[in-house]
Amino acid sequence: MDLVNSLNDRLLFAVPKKGRLHQACLDLLKGSDIQFHRHSRLDIALVKNLSIALVFLPAADIPTFVGEGRVDLGITGRDQVGEHEVVSPPTETTGVTEVLDLDFGKCSLQVQVPQKGELQKPEDLIGKNVVTSFTNLTEQYFRELEAKANGSGGVTNGDGKAKLLTKIKYVGGSVEAACALGVADGIVDLVESGETMRAAGLKAISTVVESTAVLIKSKHPSDPKLVDLIASRIEGVITAQKYVLCTYNIERPKIEAACTITPGKRAPTINSLEEEGWVAVQVMVERKRIATAMDELTDVGACDILVMKIDNSRTS
């Protein structure tokens, strides 16, 4: 099969080929019934049941391909979009539009320094060596920091732009090793649980950006209707993962107190029970809140509380 020619007329959808976002993206595609078979070593896979081709790319490159309109749709981290936009600011026709926050891949890009050392605040790194994989965001961050610290009295380049005193170096991974190896005084790297940072003897002293995975689209996708369809399927899966369905029985006078605890996404469904004075309530509750909600519902007199997993959803 001539794979490249069979891409014609298909919507191109970029997915991280490895790393932290890869498996969550595959799960999302499965939940959205986007069926494909990826041949080993091939970075393109045709979707069997929709006119889409998946393109497996490094998360860092996805904003470039989508931003230039070469690929219609993509999933990457908001940090990667930010990193790209520092050097390629969006215009009317280029750049990406965020379609959905996908609620996974949560992390923060933070300035980190050795736990035991003199450096305590980001300003202490001005003029020193900083190592990162996010050189554009880091440069922007230190440019602003230096401008604040120097007022207007800083040294300027030929182009009139303030000369950056902090020395920023790129490394592609294992950024946390840079301080111990003597390459950096501080680093700018992603932190999720904080385990990597602590294990490397580092502490965070400032946050450059917060990030989650996002669905992005180009400014002029080849098939806007198909983009909307995929976005709505993905949103359905994300909502299903985020919420559970809770039902309980309660006496009528206690409904108001119970509904304050579980107001639902739009509003709870309330049906009369055969037993006089009682109602059954059905309501969506955020998964992370469900244990507390159950405790509080019990306190206000709800009983027969049941919680069910939602497989998929289409809500507004």
Ligand SMILES: Nc1ncnc2c1ncn2[C@@H]1O[C@H](COP(=O)(O)OP(=O)(O)OP(=O)(O)O)[C@@H](O)[C@H]1O
């Ligand atoms: N520890 C983390 N927790 C949550 N999300 C993360 C974490 N690290 C990275 N991410 C998110 O995943 C994106 C891709 O990062 P990752 O380091 O996995 O990519 P990669 O460089 O392509 O993979 P690899 O590190 O395996 O080479 C990041 O831009 C960020 O949005």
Ligand SMILES: O=P(O)(O)OC[C@H]1O[C@H](OP(=O)(O)OP(=O)(O)O)[C@H](O)[C@@H]1O
């Ligand atoms: O706060 P934590 O939960 O420990 O996660 C943070 C780590 O995760 C990422 O690296 P990754 O493991 O993807 O590998 P890399 O260093 O090769 O990029 C990031 O660069 C940190 O090193």
